Amino acid sequence: MTVTGPVSQDDLGVVLPHEHVFIDLVREYRGNGLLNDEHLACAELAALREAGGGTLVDLTLDEIGRDPAALRRVSESTGIHIVMGCGHYRDPYLDREWFDRMSADAIAEEITRDIAEGVRDTGVRAGIIGEIGADRRYISAAEERSFRAAARAHRRTGLTISTHAARWPVGLDQLALLAEEDVDPRRVIVGHADSVPIPEYHLALARQGCYISFDGIGTGSRYDLDEAKRYLLNLVQAGFGAQILLSHDVCLRDHLRAHGGCGYGFLITEFLPMLAAAGLDEAQVRGFVTENPRAALTGQP
Ligand SMILES: [Zn+2]
Numbered sequence: 248m249t250v251t252g253p254v255s256q257d258d259l260g261v262v263l264p265h266e267h268v269f270i271d272l273v274r275e276y277r278g279n280g281l282l283n284d285e286h287l288a289c290a291e292l293a294a295l296r297e298a299g300g301g302t303l304v305d306l307t308l309d310e311i312g313r314d315p316a317a318l319r320r321v322s323e324s325t326g327i328h329i330v331m332g333c334g335h336y337r338d339p340y341l342d343r344e345w346f347d348r349m350s351a352d353a354i355a356e357e358i359t360r361d362i363a364e365g366v367r368d369t370g371v372r373a374g375i376i377g378e379i380g381a382d383r384r385y386i387s388a389a390e391e392r393s394f395r396a397a398a399r400a401h402r403r404t405g406l407t408i409s410t411h412a413a414r415w416p417v418g419l420d421q422l423a424l425l426a427e428e429d430v431d432p433r434r435v436i437v438g439h440a441d442s443v444p445i446p447e448y449h450l451a452l453a454r455q456g457c458y459i460s461f462d463g464i465g466t467g468s469r470y471d472l473d474e475a476k477r478y479l480l481n482l483v484q485a486g487f488g489a490q491i492l493l494s495h496d497v498c499l500r501d502h503l504r505a506h507g508g509c510g511y512g513f514l515i516t517e518f519l520p521m522l523a524a525a526g527l528d529e530a531q532v533r534g535f536v537t538e539n540p541r542a543a544l545t546g547q548p
Contacts, residue, residue, distance in 0.1 A: 248362075248374035249302070249328045250319040256547070259328060260301020261515060262540035265378070265409065265438055265462035265494035268292070268305050268321060268329070271312035272498060274339075279499045285317055291503050291510055292325040298512030302328040304494075304544075306378040306409060306438075310340040315371035330544065333361040333373035334400070335393040337380025337411055346389040354396035355403070362404045375544065376401055377409030378438055381421060384414045394421065398428030407544055409460070413439040415448055422455050432456040434546055436492060439463065444474060446481045453487035458543045462494035464518050465509030466502050476521060479535075483527065492543060493518065493535050 248254075268288050272280030282288070295303065307313045315331060322329040335341060335354070346354075361373040379397045381390050401408050408430065412418035418437040425435055432455045440449055441461040452459050459482065461475050482491055493514055497503065504510035509517075514536065522532045542548045 248330065248372050250315060250322050250331050250371050251328075254328050256541050256545050258301075259541055259544075261299055261536045262302040262304065262544070263295075263300065263494045263511060263514065263536070264304045264436065264492045264540045264543060265306055265460055265496050266303050266511060267307045267496070267498045268303070269312055269314045269317055270307045270498050276499055279501055282498070282500065282503075283312070285321060287503065287505055288321050289324050290505065292321060292327045294504055295511035296325055296327055298515045300327060300511060300515060302330065303511065304330045304332070304375055304409070306332040306375070308332055308334060308336045308378070310336040310342075313366070315366045315369040319369075319371055330374035331371065332375050332377050332409070333358050333366070334376045334379045334397045336378065337382035338387045338390055339382060340380075341389045341393070343389050346392055349392070351392050351395035352399065354392065355399035358396060358400035359403050362400065362406055374406065375409055376406050377436070378411040379408060380411035381417045384417055386417065386420055386424060391424065394424050395428055398425050398430045401430055401434065402428070405546065407434055407436060407546065409436040410438050412437050413442040415443040415445055418448075418452050419455070422452070422457055436460050436543055439496070441471070441475045441478060446478055449478055449482055450485055450487070453482055453485070453490050456490075458490050458492050458539070459487070460492040460494065462492070462496040464493055465495050465513035466497065472518070472521075476525060479522070480525060483531075488531060488534070489539060489542070489548070491535055492540055
């Protein structure tokens with residue numbers, strides 16, 4: 248399900264599974280944390296299309312400025328398919344009083360409505376649950392309720408769950424909590440795995456069967472990029488290549504090409520060739536941005 252309606256999985260093309268077209272992270276990053284310029288967004292996504300991109304998954308949630316109607320307009324004008332997220336972000340952004348008052352089931356009902364009917368009165372339907380966040384090394388009380396709600400919405404709708412897990416070892420705790428709610432780890436994407444510089448942790452996640460998302464590609468330093476490549480090769484060598492997902496997590500102004508950043512096309516034009524140069528075969532490299540994210544989104548390997 249995209250912001251313009253259902254799209255066949257054969258038409259997704261190259262998929263970026265963890266991005267943000269519009270976002271408000273001003274409380275952490277001041278002006279750099281505000282992506283709200285629709286014309287600029289169109290130009291950046293046009294460049295993605297030029298680079299060979301087909302689909303972008305936008306994981307911005309209401310706490311950080313989700314704008315379904317604007318996503319639909321940008322998708323229509325650029326031809327990039329956009330899959331929109333739903334659910335709740337990480338703790339400092341959560342309305343704790345609201346979480347205290349709401350049961351996990353009531354929250355799940357709201358998420359299910361976003362998926363089945365659309366967000367508010369826009370008619371735009373979510374196509375993935377996430378990014379469901381845990382801010383720290385552990386899952387907070389409000390976040391636990393958010394994860395249980397995401398799990399129950401997943402069980403009602405079948406949509407994939409994508410998480411924010413930037414600290415060790417919270418991705419494993421997320422999988423354990425979701426398993427308590429009967430979610431198959433193979434339907435979960437653990438996000439920001441490249442933020443944790445521990446290859447053994449990536450392997451521990453992979454052994455659970457989830458997708459491992461290295462989604463800071465191009466938005467960090469050259470060193471970060473080499474490290475991401477090392478983590479990826481480590482998983483491939485251990486036989487977990489089909490569980491690897493790649494994305495940029497564009498979320499700041501200086502990530503955009505217009506402000507000197509990597510933009511949304513970097514992965515295709517720069518990182519995939521780096522992987523091929525490291526000795527991986529072309530078909531496998533291509534699979535990281537086609538077969539893998541397609542299977543992750545649809546649940547059909
Ligand atoms: Zn993100």
